[in-house]
Amino acid sequence: MGRGKIEIKRIENANNRVVTFSKRRNGLVKKAKEITVLCDAKVALIIFASNGKMTDYCCPSMDLGAMLDQYQKLSGKKLWDTKHENLNNEIDRIKKENDSLQLELRHLKGEDIQSLNLKNLMAVEHAIEHGLDKARDHQMEFLMTKRRNVRENVGGGESATQFPAATTRDGYS
Amino acid sequence: MGRGKIEIKRIENANNRVVTFSKRRNGLVKKAKEITVLCDAKVALIIFASNGKMTDYCCPSMDLGAMLDQYQKLSGKKLWDTKHENLNNEIDRIKKENDSLQLELRHLKGEDIQSLNLKNLMAVEHAIEHGLDKARDHQMEFLMTKRRNVRENVGGGESATQFPAATTRDGYS
């Protein structure tokens, strides 16, 4: 074309290639706009230069998302379902983790323990005992702090008399 | 062009419009292919005729999905995120639920309880006590059953002393 016909193959001269790209890209977008107007067509066009820079055109009458929905319907090709699948898998994974946490939690609260065998049951018991110890230790710390505060305070100590419930049971252990 | 210049506005004659569409669509796709080859460009092109029929072209070096990923990155526009948003919200919701379960679990095990106030600490304690009661009740049942079985067995008790096998699920420590 122009000052000489060219073969349709990669333009080796980098400068020519870039210049030609720029011209033809403009031409392509222009043509896309024209067919849109002239023929009531819907056109979406995305162009990446070899340097990564992007140019795009989408007809005003339909947005790209709608175009792509239609594309998927008509072509049968999936564009984002693989992405959906990954998210769904993630959801499944977390839900399972969630379920097992819920179960463990119920066990520690003494619920659903009929499904446990003796060994697991004893493990649960020990976990609970350990937790109880720590909770009581902590309560005690709370109270000690409170009492010390009361002593250092001016007024009366009625709040300081409030001791933890701490009913100690002895099971068989 | 051709036998007469035309204005770039909708071609009112339906027949002309369709014929022109067909010609220009072919021209557009041809140009898209050419720039792809000549300039190392990546091009995606989707065209819908007013009758709904679709024509598309995508450069061989990148599939449409990848093109669109790149499009989203570079343009900042969301194509399918509304669809994804729901799934992502679901994931967030479950993750939060998960976190709160984990925290509750740690509390019941006596961990991280320094962050609790006295009232919550006592609530935890009561939950633990309740769980412990139930666990011990259940253990007791186990043993009673076992003892009864031993009594009812004919031979020597050595097989009867064998405690449940305990195929173990872990996590109670």
Place this chain on the structure above:
DNA sequence: TTATCTATGTATAAAAC
């Protein structure tokens, strides 16, 4: 880059099949 300048090669409007 982008714009302008030309000579050429292409695309295509209109018509007819």
Place this chain on the structure above:
DNA sequence: TGTTTTATACATAGATA
């Protein structure tokens, strides 16, 4: 519809700024 024909209008390669 799709193709061919043909006259014109456009696009653009290469050079230059």
